[in-house]
Amino acid sequence: MRFVSLSAPSTARAALVTLASLVTALLICALIFTLAGQSPAEVYGTMLRGTLGDATGLGEVGRRTIPLLLIGAGLALAFRAQFFNIGAEGQLLLGAVFAAGTALFVPLPGPLLLPAVFVAGFVGGGLWALIAAALRRVNVNEILSTLMLNYVAVALVTYLIAGPWKGKDVRGYIYTDTFPASTYLPTLPGSQVHWPTLLLGVAVALGLQWVLSRSTFGYALRVVGENPGAARYAGLSSGRVALLVALITGGAAGLAGAGEVAGIHHRLLEAGQISLGYGFTAVIVAWLARGNPALCLITAPVMGIILAGGDILKIDLNLPFRVVDIFSGVILLCLIASEVFVRHRVQWGRA
Amino acid sequence: MTHSDLSGSASAAGAPPALRLRGITKRFPGVVANDSVDLTVHAGEVLALLGENGAGKSTLISILYGLYQPDEGAVELDGRAVRIGSPAQALRLGIGLVPQHPLLVSRHSVAENLALGGAGGLFPARRVAGRVRELSARYGLEVDPDSRVADLSPGEKQRVEIVRALLGGARVLILDEPTSVLTPQEADGLFRVMRELKADGRSLIFISHKLDEVLAVADRVTVLRRGKVVGGVPTLGATRESLAELMVGRSVDFTRKRAGGPGAEAGALLSVQDLSAQGSRGLPALRGVSFELRRGEVLGVAGIAGNGQSELVEVLAGLHEATGTVTLDGQPLSGDAAGRFRAGVAHIPEDRIHSGTVPTMTVAENLALRDFGRAPLARGLARDLGATDDRARREVEAYSVATPGIHTPTRLLSGGNIQKLILARELAGQPKLILAVHPTYGLDIGATDQVHRVLLDRTAQGAGVLLVSEDLDELLSLSDRVAVMVGGSLLGPFPADEVTRESLGLLMGGAHPHSLPGAAQGGVVA
Ligand SMILES: Nc1ncnc2c1ncn2[C@@H]1O[C@H](COP(=O)(O)OP(=O)(O)OP(=O)(O)O)[C@@H](O)[C@H]1O
Ligand SMILES: [Mg+2]
Numbered sequence: 001m002r003f004v005s006l007s008a009p010s011t012a013r014a015a016l017v018t019l020a021s022l023v024t025a026l027l028i029c030a031l032i033f034t035l036a037g038q039s040p041a042e043v044y045g046t047m048l049r050g051t052l053g054d055a056t057g058l059g060e061v062g063r064r065t066i067p068l069l070l071i072g073a074g075l076a077l078a079f080r081a082q083f084f085n086i087g088a089e090g091q092l093l094l095g096a097v098f099a100a101g102t103a104l105f106v107p108l109p110g111p112l113l114l115p116a117v118f119v120a121g122f123v124g125g126g127l128w129a130l131i132a133a134a135l136r137r138v139n140v141n142e143i144l145s146t147l148m149l150n151y152v153a154v155a156l157v158t159y160l161i162a163g164p165w166k167g168k169d170v171r172g173y174i175y176t177d178t179f180p181a182s183t184y185l186p187t188l189p190g191s192q193v194h195w196p197t198l199l200l201g202v203a204v205a206l207g208l209q210w211v212l213s214r215s216t217f218g219y220a221l222r223v224v225g226e227n228p229g230a231a232r233y234a235g236l237s238s239g240r241v242a243l244l245v246a247l248i249t250g251g252a253a254g255l256a257g258a259g260e261v262a263g264i265h266h267r268l269l270e271a272g273q274i275s276l277g278y279g280f281t282a283v284i285v286a287w288l289a290r291g292n293p294a295l296c297l298i299t300a301p302v303m304g305i306i307l308a309g310g311d312i313l314k315i316d317l318n319l320p321f322r323v324v325d326i327f328s329g330v331i332l333l334c335l336i337a338s339e340v341f342v343r344h345r346v347q348w349g350r351a
Numbered sequence: 352m353t354h355s356d357l358s359g360s361a362s363a364a365g366a367p368p369a370l371r372l373r374g375i376t377k378r379f380p381g382v383v384a385n386d387s388v389d390l391t392v393h394a395g396e397v398l399a400l401l402g403e404n405g406a407g408k409s410t411l412i413s414i415l416y417g418l419y420q421p422d423e424g425a426v427e428l429d430g431r432a433v434r435i436g437s438p439a440q441a442l443r444l445g446i447g448l449v450p451q452h453p454l455l456v457s458r459h460s461v462a463e464n465l466a467l468g469g470a471g472g473l474f475p476a477r478r479v480a481g482r483v484r485e486l487s488a489r490y491g492l493e494v495d496p497d498s499r500v501a502d503l504s505p506g507e508k509q510r511v512e513i514v515r516a517l518l519g520g521a522r523v524l525i526l527d528e529p530t531s532v533l534t535p536q537e538a539d540g541l542f543r544v545m546r547e548l549k550a551d552g553r554s555l556i557f558i559s560h561k562l563d564e565v566l567a568v569a570d571r572v573t574v575l576r577r578g579k580v581v582g583g584v585p586t587l588g589a590t591r592e593s594l595a596e597l598m599v600g601r602s603v604d605f606t607r608k609r610a611g612g613p614g615a616e617a618g619a620l621l622s623v624q625d626l627s628a629q630g631s632r633g634l635p636a637l638r639g640v641s642f643e644l645r646r647g648e649v650l651g652v653a654g655i656a657g658n659g660q661s662e663l664v665e666v667l668a669g670l671h672e673a674t675g676t677v678t679l680d681g682q683p684l685s686g687d688a689a690g691r692f693r694a695g696v697a698h699i700p701e702d703r704i705h706s707g708t709v710p711t712m713t714v715a716e717n718l719a720l721r722d723f724g725r726a727p728l729a730r731g732l733a734r735d736l737g738a739t740d741d742r743a744r745r746e747v748e749a750y751s752v753a754t755p756g757i758h759t760p761t762r763l764l765s766g767g768n769i770q771k772l773i774l775a776r777e778l779a780g781q782p783k784l785i786l787a788v789h790p791t792y793g794l795d796i797g798a799t800d801q802v803h804r805v806l807l808d809r810t811a812q813g814a815g816v817l818l819v820s821e822d823l824d825e826l827l828s829l830s831d832r833v834a835v836m837v838g839g840s841l842l843g844p845f846p847a848d849e850v851t852r853e854s855l856g857l858l859m860g861g862a863h864p865h866s867l868p869g870a871a872q873g874g875v876v877a
Contacts, residue, residue, distance in 0.1 A: 214733055214736070216733070217732065219734060223709050226711045227705070227706075229702070229706040230706050230709045232688070233670065233688065233698070234692075235669065235687045235689030235690065236689070
């Protein structure tokens with residue numbers, strides 16, 4: 001078997017390889033379940049029935065799809081600019097913090113408060129990512145800085161809910177007071193799908209796709225991402241592009257954070273309860289979409305199913321490990337390994 | 352002289368050729384890059400592969416080197432049919448390629464680089480070092496296995512690539528436009544090496560657009576046109592003119608193209624005063640450079656690479672910090688590259704792949720690189736894709752860029768066509784000052800002629816051209832005045848009819864202008 005490099009890998013090929021790597025990952029996971037003494041058929045059956053089989057399951061999928069879509073679309077854009085944001089988790093938390101601060105402490109009339117909560121979420125997430133973009137100017141790698149800022153964000157949330165913002169009725173768990181009712185987002189009946197945020201996510205995904213392919217900023221972003229030398233030659237400022245990209249990708253994660261607290265929890269609570277690892281899973285969402293924000297409309301629900309399905313497995317089959325992490329890890333590995341198949345054709349047989 | 356005089360080995364009459372291609376065909380979407388190509392090379396022979404841009408030369412050697420698989424046809428080595436599935440396999444079969452752009456890891460030493468890419472798997476850098484010295488001494492390659500690749504000149508890197516091929520035991524060595532990155536001196540050195548290799552019974556395939564070089568070093572030429580072999584002749588008895596005619600199918604004029612430049616009365620367009628700048632390694636790259644470029648003038652800048660020409664151009668284009676004053680049309684020239692382009696400074700950069708284009712983006716998108724953000728290509732924040740495409744179609748037509756379509760990524764264009772695209776883009780506005788660095792680098796003679804005419808037309812309209820080239824013939828045939836850069840200082844400019852190849856060569860090597868014959872009358876301003 002040999003790899004023959006392809007000069008012009010087609011979109012269809014990329015899509016096929018992506019799909020194949022997803023299937024491979026599910027097969028590998030099946031093997032892992034077998035080794036753990038579970039029947040893969042039963043595991044996947046339970047997953048599918050539990051997620052797509054009824055309205056409750058669909059609701060759980062939808063709830064998880066919302067933040068994945070928002071964050072994934074922003075990350076897809078950032079990856080195109082070669083800005084490797086691994087810190088969406090932290091940006092989501094900062095978005096939640098800013099949103100909570102606005103909901104709890106800013107005296108705005110009812111109809112204005114909700115928009116303000118989302119704007120604050122965007123600003124919080126965006127600023128958090130901007131720190132990494134600014135550090136990049138002094139040659140700090142953004143993969144490291146965004147990753148580190150995740151831990152700072154978790155600590156900040158813990159400090160706020162245990163300290164200055166601690167709620168009056170706290171027992172056992174720590175969290176803030178509940179928000180004013182005017183900030184509650186409507187949900188689809190019988191679910192936690194806060195549909196206004198879902199619509200916002202769809203708009204963001206489509207909007208960012210437009211930015212990438214049709215706007216002058218998107219053009220500059222692609223030049224900076226695909227050939228920094230040409231960007232310099234044409235007088236495009238890589239630093240300025242990175243700042244704006246950070247603001248957008250961080251802001252999108254911040255919107256997701258605002259949506260989670262305004263749509264589901266109605267208060268700021270512990271980091272692990274606000275985000276179910278959305279920031280990391282969204283990296284896979286963006287990668288599966290191969291840098292196309294609009295394709296996250298497909299890949300976010302796919303990962304939503306896996307996230308929700310994994311949680312169901314934990315309860316229904318009483319699996320001893322976090323199934324979701326296994327899925328995410330294996331899928332990511334398969335995706336990384338699949339890169340070679342996008343750009344190469346395999347030739348069988350000996351020469 | 353025939354090949355068989357030169358080696359006593361397999362090339363004796365009756366022995367099969369070292370390499371034979373039969374009916375090689377390779378199709379890409381929209382083009383037939385090679386159309387049943389037949390070709391032979393004997394042991395101890397240098398074959399030159401000639402052809403216009405996009406004729407299919409690089410494709411053919413990519414097939415030979417196992418990078419592409421032919422759709423039809425067969426390859427024979429010493430009379431035996433072989434299949435070449437990958438570069439590693441090509442090396443094992445004894446086919447080596449010296450790529451146009453060296454593929455070395457800068458941070459590592461030469462020996463480490465060579466150990467990495469070994470044909471027979473990995474072998475330690477220390478063992479490699481010995482063999483490198485041996486080969487280097489035998490063929491006069493002057494490669495030091497311990498030096499860092501980052502410190503090497505383009506010519507040295509290329510010799511490392513030759514050593515890599517020889518380490519793998521290459522008997523057929525392919526060189527793709529090897530001289531385009533070399534100074535004339537380095538090119539002469541390369542030709543000496545090629546003659547040594549040939550005397551040793553190896554076969555060489557040599558691609559070049561410079562017909563003088565072909566005549567000097569090759570035994571035979573094979574000419575491709577639109578993917579087909581259209582002829583082959585021994586170089587003995589051939590002339591530049593006859594080869595050119597074979598290539599483009601019509602006669603080509605090689606005489607001095609510049610009739611008379613602007614008179615001394617033409618006003619100054621660009622005025623540069625006391626320009627100083629640091630190079631990338633913190634050393635002075637420009638030391639107090641001053642000169643004037645007149646309206647309608649072509650000012651040639653000669654010099655061995657690394658003497659400050661690149662920095663001079665980068666400073667003028669707004670890509671490099673400097674002290675001193677620069678005025679264009681009486682206005683101070685400052686600001687970033689984008690602003691200067693709008694002020695009328697066009698820049699044909701030295702490195703067309705890494706800075707001139709975005710290889711993954713399409714022809715249309717690359718043509719918009721300079722003004723994608725302004726009307727008519729944009730309305731507010733939105734790009735106008737229709738206008739972008741329309742303009743791309745016009746430019747592709749006007750500069751006869753050979754491409755399957757305007758939505759093809761430029762990565763897939765042949766080298767010469769990428770250069771045409773850059774020219775089309777840079778000259779699209781009406782630039783006042785054209786900074787042209789090796790503008791015909793990699794272009795075939797027809798396209799070179801076209802570029803020269805375009806540049807001269809622009810000067811007729813009042814633009815000034817700062818032409819940086821290592822090709823002295825090009826400089827002398829186009830420039831009104833020629834300056835020489837040595838060690839960051841500018842000598843001259845001298846009127847073009849008062850300097851010769853030889854005197855420029857001496858100045859480039861560091862001779863003092865006053866010591867040159869004719870300097871007294873020449874009005875030398877050092
Ligand atoms: N991978 C590819 N996919 C599609 N078309 C290609 C590809 N590689 C080359 N071509 C096309 O095939 C033709 C031959 O290209 P090739 O690079 O072999 O030309 P060349 O003779 O080396 O030209 P140059 O002198 O400009 O380097 C061109 O029209 C080119 O656009
Ligand atoms: Mg070529």
